[in-house]
Amino acid sequence: MDPKKRAAEEAVTLIQPGTKVGLGDGSTIAHLVDLVAGAVSEGLLVEVYSSSPRTAALLASKKIPVEDTGATARVDLYIDGCDQLDHQLNALKSGGGIHTDEKLLAAMADVFVLLGDASKYVPRLDTRFPVVTELLPEASAFVLSRVRRHYPASTAALRRDEHGNPRTTRHGNYLAETSGGLRHGLVCKK
Numbered sequence: 029m030d031p032k033k034r035a036a037e038e039a040v041t042l043i044q045p046g047t048k049v050g051l052g053d054g055s056t057i058a059h060l061v062d063l064v065a066g067a068v069s070e071g072l073l074v075e076v077y078s079s080s081p082r083t084a085a086l087l088a089s090k091k092i093p094v095e096d097t098g099a100t101a102r103v104d105l106y107i108d109g110c111d112q113l114d115h116q117l118n119a120l121k122s123g124g125g126i127h128t129d130e131k132l133l134a135a136m137a138d139v140f141v142l143l144g145d146a147s148k149y150v151p152r153l154d155t156r157f158p159v160v161t162e163l164l165p166e167a168s169a170f171v172l173s174r175v176r177r178h179y180p181a182s183t184a185a186l187r188r189d190e191h192g193n194p195r196t197t198r199h200g201n202y203l204a205e206t207s208g209g210l211r212h213g214l215v216c217k218k
Contacts, residue, residue, distance in 0.1 A: 030059075031145035031146055031147065032055055032056040032059055032145050033059045034145070035056050035059075035143045035144070035145050036056055036057075036059035036060040036062075036063055036143070037059075037063065039060050039107050039141060039143055040060060040063040040064060040067065042105060042107070042139075042141060043064065043067070043072070043074060043105065045072060045073055045074070046073060046074070047074050047075070047104045047105055048074070048075040048077070048095075048100065048102070048103040048104045048105070049064075049074055049075070049076055049077070049103060049104065049105045049106070049107065050076075050077040050078065050079065050097075050103045050105070050106035050107070050108075050133035050134075050136070050137060051064075051076065051077070051078045051079075051080070051083050051087070051106075051107055051108070052078070052079050052080055052083065052106070052107065052108025052109055052126075052130055052133075053078075053079065053080035053082055053083050053108070053109065053124045053126060053130075054108075054109035054124065055109070056109045056143045056145065057080070057083055057107070057108065057109055057143070058083070058086060060107065060143075061083060061086050061087055061090065061092075062090075064076070064087075064092065065087075065090035065091075065092060068090075068092055075095050075100075075103075076092055076093070076094055076095060077094065077095050077097050077100070077103055077133060078094050078133075079097075079108070079126050079129035079130045079132070079133050080124065080126050080129070081126075081198060082124075097129070097132065097133065097136075100136070101136065102136050102137070102138065103133060103136050103137050103138070104137070104138050104139065105137055105138065105139045105140075105141065106133045106134050106136070106137035106139070106140050106141070107141045107143060108121070108130060108133075108134070108140075108141075108142060108143065109121075109142070109143050109144065109148075110142050110143070110144045110148055111148070111157040112144075112148055112149075112150050112153055112154070112156070112157055113142070113144040113148045113149055113150070114149070114150055114151065114152055114153050115149075115151065117142070118153055119142055119144070119153075120153055120157045120159065121160075125160065125187070125195065125197060125203050126197065126198075127160055127161065127162040127197070127203065128162045128197065128199060128201070129198075155207050155208050158205035158206055158207040159205070159206045159207070160187075160203055160204070160205055161203070161204045161206070162197055162199075162201045162202070162203055162204075163186075163201055163202045163203070163204050164201055164202075165194070165196075165200070165201065165202050168186060168194070168202050168204065171204065172184050172185070172186070172204060175204070175206055179206070181208060182206050182207060182208050183206065183207050183208055184204060184205070184206040185204065185205060186202050186203065186204055186205075187202075187203040187204070187205050
């Protein structure tokens with residue numbers, strides 16, 4: 029069986045009647061949406077929120093309304109995928125560029141479930157995936173200069189589109205990608 033589908037099957041068992049559930053993005057979450065749609069068609073009543081425009085569109089295509097995150101102060105459960113996961117449950121996320129929305133729903137959740145099949149497991153987080161940070165456009169040069177100063181062995185740059193323009197989030201912010209030379213995350217001191 030597909031390990032992503034298996035992870036989704038486990039995750040759907042956490043969604044009980046009346047749950048306010050947030051869903052992230054990715055191929056495993058797409059499997060979960062299919063399972064949630066099946067459960068809803070069989071009578072499961074849930075409120076669904078999403079950090080991902082792609083997941084929201086998938087939910088809408090299955091006639092599952094997506095609630096406005098700004099209209100609630102909490103969700104019972106937030107389920108999302110990851111890019112990498114190590115044995116201490118450290119994870120790299122947001123290759124999809126929905127950084128702030130993911131963090132918001134994760135912070136609002138009573139329970140945050142991170143899905144990762146065996147292909148996501150690494151003994152130690154590595155540089156295959158950059159650390160992604162969402163930046164206010166007005167702060168981008170400042171933040172990138174600080175990252176480069178505190179982590180001189182790293183490469184920090186704005187994510188760009190096919191025309192060389194900074195890629196923006198749905199909030200109009202920029203995404204920075206930092207690779208290599210990060211030993212303890214992006215904790216900078218002045």
